[in-house]
Amino acid sequence: MPANRPTLDERLEMHRRMLVTRRIEERLGEMHKAGQTRGPIHRCDGQEAVGVGATAALEQRDYVTTTHRGHAVYIGKGLDPRRVVAEIFGRETGYGAGRAGHMLVADASRGMIGGNAIVGGSIPAATGMALSIQILREERVAMAVFGDGAAQTGICHESMNMAGLWKLPVIFLLEHNEYGLTVHHTAQSAVPELHVRAAGYGMPGVQVDGNDAVAVFQAVADARARALRGEGPTLIEARTYRVEGFSTSDMGGYQRQEDIDRWKARDPLLVSRAVLGEEADAARIAAVEKDAEETVAAAFEAALSDPLPEFAPHAPSAPYANAGGGC
């Protein structure tokens, strides 16, 4: 069995985390409709295999930075669902004590730093982390999760060029969900297959089925091993599809129903369960699924009763120095 093949236990855990993410997304969708959320929420349901599969191939010490659509990455990197939900509801117990919101969650102790709501922002972010790793000669990698929309930004080119040039230990995970905002990728990119761009940066470019968590895991594990060997970055294009709108405020109407239906037939949870069913007995799978359901129910119950934060000034932002206080 190759080293990059996840064990049965690892696949059961990936299945559990994908289901945790799915239930969080569904619950947020319901609560948005009921007027119980603040701001737009960017759901990632249907794309869980990318964020969960990729982070499962990393160690806790590895750094990850993701997009504004990052819930699967947060849960995949092992963040506490209660604290993620608490942050989304602006609670004191959230990862940013309610200052960050759902697009910018971070848990530095787990290398999750963090979500990024500027499209393309995660690409130089992980590249900079990889530069730090290289300067300090550490045994870890950085991973940028970004979308096909972000792949069209100028900073993507700058970052990948430097990563290839300096052989930085970074994994560029391109989560291709076919939409940048509400516009289809065929109206945004001169090439339909974005992994081909890796050739221009002296790094390998691979494409995987983004709805198959095991395939994503294997590609990331290979890229991680390559980075640790000092051979530099890898661009992984994980093909998936955004079954929900851009955000909860998106009125829709521009996606073809036949595309949605086709992708829903290959839902990451269906793919995962079908593969698991060949090796794990039904009772084990059921136990994992029950745990996920209970985890999310408990997370929402606790988070929604957690306290709201109280305002305090932020000294490093203050415009006037405290004389003698070192500011």
Place this chain on the structure above:
Amino acid sequence: MAIMRYAEALNAALREEMERDPTVFVFGEDIATYGGVFKVTAGLAEAFGDRVRDTPISEQALTAMAVTAAMTGTKPVLEIMYADFMPLTLDALINQASIYNYIWDGQVTMPFVLRTQGGGGVGTGAQHAKSLDSLVAHIPGIKVVAPVTPADAKGLLLAAIRDPHPVVVLEHKLLYNTRGEVPDDQGPVEIGRARTVHEGSDVSIFATSRMVLEAEKAADALAGDGISAEVIDLRTLRPLDLGAITASVAKTNHAVVVNEDWGFCGYAAELSATIMDHAFDDLDAPVERVAALDMPIPYSQPLEEVVIPNADRIAAAARRALA
């Protein structure tokens, strides 16, 4: 006590701090092999290997990379060759560097230094002569320092590198070859403290960067008219030393503010409003503002000389304040 050029003082700060702290690294365009276009980083690559890196011409990504490198265990010092290129760095400063310590509830700090240089005076034209002080000083969470003397160049850069939060160091192209005394044991200069260049009793002139030198010339000219001007070098644009400003205004009852950035929505406007907010009762006249004229910086010498503030304009402003 050694006499050093401003550029040499900056170099000494980088060298000392890189020797003292192995997590400090320096990167930017032309900075390693060539030693920097103003020779601030000369000789560092030979001494520190891959901790001193020439980069591609990629200001936008470099600044964003410095932000996250600084959150993950290193202390990056990034050189942006001209302040005019700072618009390329603004996403990283405004949307990344300035927010993370706050929104992540102190989980991360960011010892990141961005060095750049601005200002006119040598015919570098509209894309290489601007002062964009207000652009960076506007952002909560970013500190901005602007040393004038070689001693402060060394001391403020040392302080910037050791600061756990992002600091922009604004140098000036006409200062690199100026000389001054730098104490052998010159350590960090506290960020957020103004420096009284010389005391006076009739009017306070608050100046930044090279304008401090023009303010000193203006003070000499005013002295010839029997006017005693106090010149204060603000040194730190953010956080501002409010105590030093209000104390000086309380003494002279007249204020002139001088900054080389543009006037409209500029740093001098902020200073002026700050004095009005905090020292209005001590003022005997409105605050006088001196700044660059609101237009692109022209190339030809007689045109540029009109646009950039100078000692004559500062002295005239002081006379208006006292009129």
